[in-house]
Amino acid sequence: MKKGRKMYCGGYTGKIMRINLRESTAREEALPPDVARDYIGGAGFGIKYLFDELKVGTDPLGPENKLIFALGPFTGTTIPCASRMAVTAKSPLTNAVGVALTGGHFPVELKRAGYDVLIVEGKAPKPTYVSIKDGKVHFRDARSVWGTKTTDCQQIIKNELKDQNTRISCIGPAGENLSKMACIINEMRTAGRKGLGAVMGSKNLKAIAVRGAGSVTVASKEKLKIARGHMIKAMKESPVLYPEFSKTGTPSNVDNTCALGIFPAKNWSATGEFTPVEQIGVEALETRNVGREFCSGCPVGCSQLNLARTEPYAGALSEGPEFETLYAFGGQTGVDNMDAIIAADRLSDELGLDTISSGVAIGFAMELFEKGILGLADTGGLELTFGNHEAMLALLRLMAFREGIGDLLTDGVKIAAEKIGKGADKYALHVKGLELPGYDVRGAKAHGLSYATAFTGADHNRGYAFQEIFGIPVPNAVDRFAVEGKGKLTKWNQDVRTATADCATMCVFILDMAVSHFATQNTAALMEAVTGFSYTAAEIEEVGERINNLARAFNVREGFTRKDDTLPERVLTEPLKSGASKGHFISKDDLKKMLDEYYTVRDWNLNTGVPSREKLVELGLAYVADELGC
């Protein structure tokens, strides 16, 4: 061990750093072992501290909101694909729990710097960034980076700190301007959705820079060798991970979802009809691919570097576009110019805008423009017709800087529709205020139920129904158009994913594509090896259930009820007109049936959606039941 090198035990550093921006103080706290045991890490920690410490009705953009960065016990160990971090706060977009995961290199570096969890509180009196080096926290004037794009911000901070190996998590202009679609960027990775970048901006916090020389030890090297071996074997045996997914990444899902008739198009008005596979599918990226990036400790490297080739976008490079961005800036907006999508992807990353929410908002505005609900006077002269990629790029800037119509759209389609009136809400595609991701759930009903019920709103990362999208028969094969059984499946998908991906923390792609058939066993074995706590597979799933209930409880406390577990009008009333899912939709009755089944298996009240006291007590959440008065 090198001099000055610190070793941490059991996958945890055992430390929480509470950063008070108002006072410029940082206070270390011990990570309680029972929290580590029952919540594992990542989103588990984030939601636990958010529930316990936030007052009801806290303004998400006020100084009382907390922004929690939390690693899992796998981060920084030799377990592959585990450089992941959950960022949690009350979301300004939904007023519900906001959780976003990111990968890259920042998470491992934060662990090396000495912390499992950062709880950021208060609002700095002036633009600030925080530098954490080997356990020491410094508050620095952000004058030199306030207003900058995210790549420049990271480079300037590296130069200022005279350490090019520093890793930085930051916001762009969108976060500073409190766009409710602002995300948090590290390297070119994104903790996206739910406006957590605006929470950071509201705190006058431009960036967190981390650097450390610590390393992580595990409870049992022997057990880890065995458990890790099983995982790596499963990865090698995966029919899709190598070389396919490794070589193409998520964009191949454009081809897949177009074939299934569920690649949403033109604000979900032309799904199955507008299927630009040749233009923006995986083959179109082959000629633009220049390489790929690997998150720390990942042997797969799914993140593709693509370069725009034609004017006026030539030379624009993005780490992406991922599938969701191809949906948001392609299908949703009717844009089939791949180079424009690459440029828009990069621009969003630079401005710190979430691509899904901003793409959905642009498609929404385009439909309103085409329907005459918005006119040229509203758009500042922009011809917002579907497919107008130059207008799309212009809107992204307007949204990040809150200029013109961007000021309206950047608060999300729900609020924008309320302000516009004239029936605009019919075209606002969101659940609980969060814009819909890239699967037209009219042809994937468990996916739809998950959008309706996820505690973060319409979020593909909470309970992704890979059974419907990829035909993976785990825990069993399903009919994507069926209604029955989807409540139970959705609970399983949500609980398992929460525990194995969001808490542990581990890359969802690896979980879905290689270890889905033993995801909880895999996590149980790795957890025991790393932390020394013993778990059964069922107990891992129970951690997921605990956290889904706790998050639900947070939302209930904020006033959410069963009526919020719904889907946009279009999904519930307009059958798909073309493609392989033609004629299908989720009728209001379908949704009722699925919700009833879901609430029943969750043991949540069928009318209110409130968890039962029995369930909460069973999950060790009696104090939560007391708080809710149930």
Next chain:
Amino acid sequence: MKKGRKMYCGGYTGKIMRINLRESTAREEALPPDVARDYIGGAGFGIKYLFDELKVGTDPLGPENKLIFALGPFTGTTIPCASRMAVTAKSPLTNAVGVALTGGHFPVELKRAGYDVLIVEGKAPKPTYVSIKDGKVHFRDARSVWGTKTTDCQQIIKNELKDQNTRISCIGPAGENLSKMACIINEMRTAGRKGLGAVMGSKNLKAIAVRGAGSVTVASKEKLKIARGHMIKAMKESPVLYPEFSKTGTPSNVDNTCALGIFPAKNWSATGEFTPVEQIGVEALETRNVGREFCSGCPVGCSQLNLARTEPYAGALSEGPEFETLYAFGGQTGVDNMDAIIAADRLSDELGLDTISSGVAIGFAMELFEKGILGLADTGGLELTFGNHEAMLALLRLMAFREGIGDLLTDGVKIAAEKIGKGADKYALHVKGLELPGYDVRGAKAHGLSYATAFTGADHNRGYAFQEIFGIPVPNAVDRFAVEGKGKLTKWNQDVRTATADCATMCVFILDMAVSHFATQNTAALMEAVTGFSYTAAEIEEVGERINNLARAFNVREGFTRKDDTLPERVLTEPLKSGASKGHFISKDDLKKMLDEYYTVRDWNLNTGVPSREKLVELGLAYVADELGC
């Protein structure tokens, strides 16, 4: 000394690395002590090897041209402001000697990696980058960076090499597309002008990455302490270096040259009349300044980081704009939108376009458009009126990618004017093909003579007449409008600057602002301390004279004669109409008188401009006289 750390002696590593791109081979050669003694380093080495090794008539963009990166003996020592490097090749823009200097961190890192000089030969069979680490050279496939902008290129290479401390010198799309205005970029610094980026592109060489742990020792620490002490004292005593220049950098020269009536405007048609001091002078940058950058070992940090604040440019950051860029994208184009200039500056750096040449080309096209020589059909619909900043940004892209009218302009105004015909050459502001920098020499005649005679064409960095621009009375006070004495002054300016700045190597700003009154003594003392060679001040000046004669000989051999030592028609025939230099111009007779004086003091033939045999022999260049047959 750390293990593996190499120590180099006398300011030199003593090594030349000859890189053959066709064969992917690298061969070390010893740096001959007599070359080190007589040519010092930097541009001295570059021009020496270029003259000795290039055949007459070599195609600048053919594989036989050589691209030479050369450090000076001060680089990497404790001498401040000496992280400088000269890049030399036959210029595709002028067909004459092309030399460009750059600063930043790359030069010091190259020295630490083990080399004084890199001579790059041949053309790689496919896009390649070269990585040099502690003396070892690797040839790497540039597939991942070909087509990328310069910032992305540098980051991708750092990631590929898994070393964030690597320093990289690279080209952007402009260099790949063989724009004759392409430059070479390291960090956000530029080896600009003369199209050296195109030479790099013609060799399929995207980048050179360097990293090293070597350090430099000096001949006499005691002597260095004394000599360095004198220099630092002079810097501290400078009336302008701290805090003024340190705080504002070169942009304050906008205010100065406007006051002198020599800030060139609208393709030099409105100098003295269009003086946008408030809009693009130093005060306009105060509100946009976010910090500054320091070259390695520089205590001044003149390089200002500025951030555009208004749409559609908000968030654009540049390390600059320097004075010359404010001229090129401001005065010359009639643009008084500072945010547009910042955005154009950054875009040029990203595309790898020289700001001066591209700005002059844009102003040239604007005047042709306003005069009806170019129409909308020629410009692809762009309204090229003076002041149209959006058109300016669009043209930069077109020039870098050789699209539309950009394909014409990107070869420089001389060639473009020839192709356009219709009297366009009257508006083409260049000397020997190199576009005019930002001093309207009609009000600064030594400056004009230097543009006319510099071996690189109209180059403000060869013999800058700081006496005229800043009123510094070294070696004596001068009247900027006078003709007499300017030949002698220009020789002195050229020789002293070549030796002290371009060979030693050292930052010109420090030389001009702090040590101009003892520049050659300063360099002589530092040289003796560092290298152990003893020099008098006169001998330092003589090195400059040697190199100016050698470069002249190169150009003579390529066919240049006295007729090429001239100025654009506008400068020779149109008196300034407004401002503090109103009524002044350099008449043809003025130029003849100044040239006669200059040739006489240089001992060059008055008719042909060829150096005399006696002069060449006196300078130790008998072999050059033989080669020229004089």
